[in-house]
Amino acid sequence: xxxxxxxxxxxxxxxxxxxxxxxxxxxxxxxxxxxxxxxxxxxxxxxxxxxxxxxxxxxxxxxxxxxxxxxxxxxxxxxxxxxxxxxxxxxxxxxxxxxxxxxxxxxxxxxxxxxxxxxxxxxxxxxxxxxxxxxxxxxxxxxxxxxxxxxxxxxxxxxxxxxxxxxxxxxxxxxxxxxxxxxxxxxxxx
Amino acid sequence: xxxxxxxxxxxxxxxxxxxxxxxxxxxxxxxxxxxxxxxxxxxxxxxxxxxxxxxxxxxxxxxxxxxxxxxxxxxxxxxxxxxxxxxxxxxxxxxxxxxxxxxxxxxxxxxxxxxxxxxxxxxxxxxxxxxxxxxxxxxxxxxxxxxxxxxxxxxxxxxxxxxxxxxxxxxxxxxxxxxxxxxxxxxxxx
Numbered sequence: 001x002x003x004x005x006x007x008x009x010x011x012x013x014x015x016x017x018x019x020x021x022x023x024x025x026x027x028x029x030x031x032x033x034x035x036x037x038x039x040x041x042x043x044x045x046x047x048x049x050x051x052x053x054x055x056x057x058x059x060x061x062x063x064x065x066x067x068x069x070x071x072x073x074x075x076x077x078x079x080x081x082x083x084x085x086x087x088x089x090x091x092x093x094x095x096x097x098x099x100x101x102x103x104x105x106x107x108x109x110x111x112x113x114x115x116x117x118x119x120x121x122x123x124x125x126x127x128x129x130x131x132x133x134x135x136x137x138x139x140x141x142x143x144x145x146x147x148x149x150x151x152x153x154x155x156x157x158x159x160x161x162x163x164x165x166x167x168x169x170x171x172x173x174x175x176x177x178x179x180x181x182x183x184x185x186x187x188x189x190x
Numbered sequence: 191x192x193x194x195x196x197x198x199x200x201x202x203x204x205x206x207x208x209x210x211x212x213x214x215x216x217x218x219x220x221x222x223x224x225x226x227x228x229x230x231x232x233x234x235x236x237x238x239x240x241x242x243x244x245x246x247x248x249x250x251x252x253x254x255x256x257x258x259x260x261x262x263x264x265x266x267x268x269x270x271x272x273x274x275x276x277x278x279x280x281x282x283x284x285x286x287x288x289x290x291x292x293x294x295x296x297x298x299x300x301x302x303x304x305x306x307x308x309x310x311x312x313x314x315x316x317x318x319x320x321x322x323x324x325x326x327x328x329x330x331x332x333x334x335x336x337x338x339x340x341x342x343x344x345x346x347x348x349x350x351x352x353x354x355x356x357x358x359x360x361x362x363x364x365x366x367x368x369x370x371x372x373x374x375x376x377x378x379x380x
Binding site: 012013014015018019022023026027030032033034035036037038039040041042043045046047048049051053054056058063065066067069071073075076077078080083085086087088089090091092093094095096097098099100101102103105106115116117118119120121122123124125126127128129130131132133134135138139140141142143144145146147148149150151152160163164167168170171172173174175176177178179180181182183184185186187188189190 | 203205217229241266277284286307324330337338339360367379
């Protein structure tokens with residue numbers, strides 16, 4: 001990651017000194033880059049279920065979150081739910097949006113580019129015939145996702161083009177969603 | 191005259207009559223299966239940002255959610271955030287878990303299999319050297335995700351094996367994450 005000495009170590013709300021230190025530390029000891037993120041999920045009836053975010057591991061050490069986070073999913077009435085939460089594919093869009101935003105802000109900070117605003121709108125196309133098993137040629141998942149990013153920064157046109165590329169280039173969720181991830185599922189009786 | 195025993199149409203909290211009607215309707219008019227899901231995201235400082243779930247479209251009609259949903263993402267302190275929310279990759283795990291759960295419950299209902307409990311634990315492996323641009327051979331996203339599913343149901347062993355396959359077989363997020371989705375990003379100045 002390109003870094004630049006800055007007078008203030010806080011750019012875009014990111015402590016650039018700590019970011020630089022993190023880069024140096026992981027470079028020197030690659031195992032510090034090893035993370036395992038975890039959640040547990042429980043069905044609560046019909047289309048509703050809830051996840052609890054569990055402590056993650058970093059370099060073999062378990063790190064609890066500051067507070068507990070409960071994430072609620074449900075389906076809208078059109079999809080036979082009670083509409084008590086965003087549905088799973090909407091949560092996927094949020095994961096993608098949030099990761100593009102954070103990747104943009106962090107990597108802009110590393111380059112010394114101050115960003116004032118980052119906003120985005122995401123839209124994903126889904127054909128329910130996949131889920132309903134009505135057409136083997138229709139996939140179950142999103143067919144396409146469109147991201148419209150809007151950035152406010154005191155930046156040259158060239159820097160703006162660079163900013164627009166930071167999310168796709170670095171975001172872990174963008175990479176996971178566009179390139180795919182191997183998911184192993186095991187099941188047992190409760 | 192033979193009397194037909196009134197069937198309960200509610201299995202697993204899912205209205206199976208409506209589910210069957212939905213399948214028939216989409217089969218007869220495939221455009222009814224067309225959905226566009228949308229969210230907007232806004233950076234709120236440092237590693238934090240928030241998404242609002244927008245109305246979705248179904249067969250060209252805009253359908254608002256019953257209430258507004260705000261989804262918060264942040265990074266833990268280890269990753270230079272304030273830990274005010276699950277981070278983007280944890281949200282991705284939630285999206286995956288919730289979709290597997292709902293797909294299991296709905297498709298079990300469609301088969302007349304009553305489920306008492308569905309629980310899962312998910313773990314995803316991530317090497318930060320990707321995001322930090324320290325090694326071109328390390329991907330930015332998850333390297334692997336493991337899902338441990340636990341199901342309680344009055345089901346034969348054969349039915350249990352079938353239940354365990356419903357999530358991977360039908361879940362839109364499972365399909366999106368394992369097979370990948372094309373994501374188009376456009377950007378403009380604010």
